Amino acid sequence: xxxxxxxxxxxPARRRRPxxxxxxxxRHGEAEGLSAARLTLTFGFGPSLFRDxxxxxxxxxxxxxxxxxxxxxHFPADALDPQRSDGDLCVQxxxxxxxxxxxxxxxxxxxxxxxxxxxxxQLGFGRTSSTSTTQQTPRNLFGFKDxxxxxxxxxxxxxxxxxxxxxxxxxxxxxxxxxxxLVARRIAMHIETWDRASLxxxxxxxxxxxxxxxxxxxxxxxxxxxxxTKGREDKPLMAMNSHVRMAHPTQNGxxxxxxxxxxxxxxxDALGRLDAGLFFLAYVRDPAKQxxxxxxxxxxxxxxxxxLQHRASALFAIPPGAAQGEHIGQALFS
Numbered sequence: 001x002x003x004x005x006x007x008x009x010x011x012p013a014r015r016r017r018p019x020x021x022x023x024x025x026x027r028h029g030e031a032e033g034l035s036a037a038r039l040t041l042t043f044g045f046g047p048s049l050f051r052d053x054x055x056x057x058x059x060x061x062x063x064x065x066x067x068x069x070x071x072x073x074h075f076p077a078d079a080l081d082p083q084r085s086d087g088d089l090c091v092q093x094x095x096x097x098x099x100x101x102x103x104x105x106x107x108x109x110x111x112x113x114x115x116x117x118x119x120x121x122q123l124g125f126g127r128t129s130s131t132s133t134t135q136q137t138p139r140n141l142f143g144f145k146d147x148x149x150x151x152x153x154x155x156x157x158x159x160x161x162x163x164x165x166x167x168x169x170x171x172x173x174x175x176x177x178x179x180x181x182l183v184a185r186r187i188a189m190h191i192e193t194w195d196r197a198s199l200x201x202x203x204x205x206x207x208x209x210x211x212x213x214x215x216x217x218x219x220x221x222x223x224x225x226x227x228x229t230k231g232r233e234d235k236p237l238m239a240m241n242s243h244v245r246m247a248h249p250t251q252n253g254x255x256x257x258x259x260x261x262x263x264x265x266x267x268x269d270a271l272g273r274l275d276a277g278l279f280f281l282a283y284v285r286d287p288a289k290q291x292x293x294x295x296x297x298x299x300x301x302x303x304x305x306x307x308l309q310h311r312a313s314a315l316f317a318i319p320p321g322a323a324q325g326e327h328i329g330q331a332l333f334s
Contacts (some may be wrong), residue, residue, distance in 0.1 A: 030103050037097040039104055043328045044090040044182050044316030047071055064332060066173035068181065068288055069317045075310065076299040084120040084186065084312040092182075092281070098125065120312070122186060124262025124279045131260060137213060137221065141189050141263055141276055142307075144206050145213030148221055149248070151258045162256045162290065163283050175331035178320030180283040183257075183291050186264070186312035189277035194307045205303040207244030215244060227251075241303035247294065255290040258283040277308075287315055 050065035052058055071086060091108060093101040102123070109118050127138045129147020133154050140146040151158050167177040194202070203209055207216055207225065215225035216237045225244055231237040238245050249256050260283065265276035284290040299305060319329045327333070 031100065034097060034100055037095040037100040039093065039095040039100050041104065042090075042092040042094075042182070042318060044092075044318045045069075045329065045332070046087050046089065046314065046316050048086060049088040061332070064173055064175065066170050066176055066317050068170070068286060069173075069315065072183070072287070072313050072315050073292065073296075075295050077305055078299070078310045078313070080313050081311055084122075086314050087119045087316075089116065090182065090184070090314065090316045098123070122264055122279050122312075124264045126263045128261040128263060128278055128280075129259040131258065140278060141191060141265075142194055142202070142206075144202075144208060144210055145221065147259050148208075148213055149256075151256055158256065159258065162285055163258045165285055169285070173317075175329070176317055176319060180258075180285065180318045181287045182316045182318050183280070183282045183284060183287060184312070184314040184316070185280040185310055187278045187280055188275070188309045188311050190307045190309070191274050191276060197307075204239050205242060205307075207238045207242030216242075239303065241301055243298075243302055243304045246298045246302045252294045252297075253289075255294070257290050283318070 047069050050061045093104045095101040128140055129150040130137050133152050137145040137148050163180050165176045165179050213221040217226040217229040227238055229237045261281040262279045264279045267275055269275045322328050
């Protein structure tokens with residue numbers, strides 16, 4: 001996790017892998033002279049690793065499939081590309097140098113040749129939320145601060161409550177205890193349309209002012225929004241369909257998640273519009289409670305949906321970090 005440390009048995013499986021870089025240098029030369037650049041790798045398992053679409057037990061793992069590990073539902077307004085959704089396995093590579101991350105994935109794909117094939121990938125940049133109190137809140141491609149209320153590494157109690165799977169959460173999937181679930185959504189942002197909206201309309205849709213990121217109910221960026229505050233004509237200062245209201249824990253039964261997503265841009269589409277947006281990544285302890293209800297509501301009511309389109313979707317079970325001498329997911333496969 002950015003900016004925080006957890007002991008090996010309590011964090012998703014992201015470990016620095018400088019030997020991958022050495023292998024790249026020996027095989028291809030692209031990584032010659034590069035450092036590890038704080039490379040981390042996170043591995044996850046999709047529902048289809050345990051059962052295919054017909055329910056067939058492909059690898060003898062069906063009995064150990066977590067109850068919550070299912071394909072995410074098709075939410076209202078989704079326009080999903082099935083070729084860029086789901087998958088048996090996932091690997092998230094993060095590094096200070098994108099070339100390091102790209103070549104780590106390249107080498108893993110090369111090593112897996114004949115056993116696994118790359119289904120889809122997404123290159124992201126920057127951060128779309130802060131994960132530590134030492135970080136400034138970044139801005140998304142709409143120009144607004146994003147992820148102000150994200151969980152932080154400095155609050156391990158909240159991480160234990162909302163991110164890490166507990167030892168008794170799923171008796172038949174005890175191998176996942178200490179791990180998490182990863183929700184992945186590729187969300188296109190209609191930037192040209194957004195740019196034509198007035199600043200007032202943009203702020204009303206988001207629920208925060210653009211310069212400082214403060215809630216429209218007043219205060220500073222980190223002030224708790226007051227959804228009862230009224231403005232002109234006795235209307236709420238924070239619109240009923242504002243993104244902040246839709247996503248705030250007080251409006252969703254107190255659930256929270258650890259967001260660790262990235263911006264992306266893939267050039268232009270056939271009409272010349274910027275093909276860019278948010279590669280939404282969030283870690284949760286229980287996707288059925290922490291993500292699915294909120295996304296269902298937001299898909300129908302969030303005013304920002306006029307400017308967004310969800311095009312890819314996946315859910316993965318992230319095993320706990322591997323200790324020295326262990327394999328990724330060893331408790332599942334042993």
